[in-house]
Amino acid sequence: MDTLIVRDCKHAQLRILIGDVLKAECDILVTGANNRLSGREGIDAKIHNAAGDELREACSQIARGQRALNLQPCSVGSAVSTSPFNLPVQHLIHVVGPDCRRPNQDLNRRELLEKSYNSMFEQIALSKIRGVVALAPISMDVFSYPHREGARKTMEILLGILDGEEDPGIERLLLVTDNSNFISNMKTVYRETEDQFPGSDLTRAFRRGLIQ
DSSP states (O other), rough: OEEEEEEESOEEEEEEESSSGGHHHHHHHHEEEOHHHTOOOOHHHHHHHHHHHHHHHHHHHHHHHHHHHTSSSOOOOEEEEETTSSSSSHHHHHHHEEOOOOOHHHTHHHHHHHHHHHHHHHHHHHHTOOSSEOOOOSSOOOOOOOOHHHHHHHHHHHHHHHHHOOOOOOSEEEEEEHHHHHHHHHHHHHHHGGGSSSSOHHHHHHHTSSOO
């Protein structure tokens, strides 16, 4: 897995990796879910397949419980946690980001994306697991969030939290993707605005072997 960016913040380090998120070594894995928690599209489907049928049943139970209250299983911008089942991690978080194929969600995508990441960190705090968190960029896969804007917004949100006043309770955040369009846009955004992001760049030091 190739390391694209390493950035140190007040509370934790962000690393952007090129590869398969299922192969990332982590304590908490985050999946970008739909609001039915069905696990049928993109990376979410791969994670559900790897976790096994027990995860699908657990998500179905959450959905049935919510529908009994006339609520969506997991509304856009929210997150829930389940057991990871067959996944080699301690905890699994399902985050529902904006689906930009839907006009009403696309219109409010910036606010919804920020809400989604905030919900993710709320679930991380509830887990009380202080360790490494891995995820693919929320909404940048089948949910069709524009990659240039998404790369910038994702960095602003994540680095703002990792370098903010409150400790989010993690050691390292791994943002893992093999989406060539997102990677290309992230390279451009980072090159153009690196000095405007919170934290300090350690990418060069990492590539020289000065840090692990």
